[in-house]
């Protein structure tokens with residue numbers, strides 16, 4: 001039984017790197033696509049918001065290069081577009097119909113976002129990929145994911161990361177770090193657990209959009225999440 005028949009999957013750009021030092025690791029992309037394929041086979045409708053951190057991030061980029069923050073953010077948004085083209089073609093090449101929309105049209109390369117056609121595509125079972133975040137600097141693709149999840153009438157936002165949930169402290173640094181199975185939005189905010197940035201968080205909370213944080217590298221994790229099994233951490237209203 002599906003608990004969440006329609007989901008928005010937030011993938012960071014870094015997820016595409018896997019353990020590689022390359023911007024994109026083909027084996028990792030293949031693995032992620034197979035995870036998505038598993039839930040599509042159950043009839044789940046899937047949107048994907050992809051980040052760009054494997055190529056460029058505005059804040060760190062502007063510091064390092066001495067360029068204006070807003071322009072660095074535009075570069076970051078374009079980085080998400082590169083990942084979007086890659087994912088779309090990788091899905092299509094494996095027989096999974098996929099479409100990419102950008103928050104801002106990119107010439108004749110990527111169509112500008114249109115809510116009606118994106119809703120229709122998702123309902124038809126295509127994997128719809130959203131790039132460009134919310135389309136403005138000073139935001140992140142977490143905010144884009146929150147926004148598109150709400151606009152696409154999704155039942156859940158899945159934030160798939162390298163870590164298998166939300167911990168009370170950094171599990172890479174502390175062996176005694178404890179993972180939460182469930183958390184309220186209020187707890188996550190008051191304990192400063194950094195699940196998503198505050199803008200994304202506020203949008204989800206105001207619109208009753210629960211977030212499940214899980215590892216994209218754990219086989220079957222997406223399937224368990226959409227089936228309502230305990231997997232990672234559920235952040236709920």
Ligand code: UDP
Pocket residue numbers: 011012013014050051052053054056057058059072073074075076077079080132133134135136137138139140141142143144
């Ligand atoms: N970005 C932006 N506005 C948005 C989404 C993204 O300016 O609505 C820029 C920002 O510079 C960000 C970069 O694009 O650092 C890449 O996105 P993000 O850091 O969210 O990617 P991820 O960490 O998920 O790979």
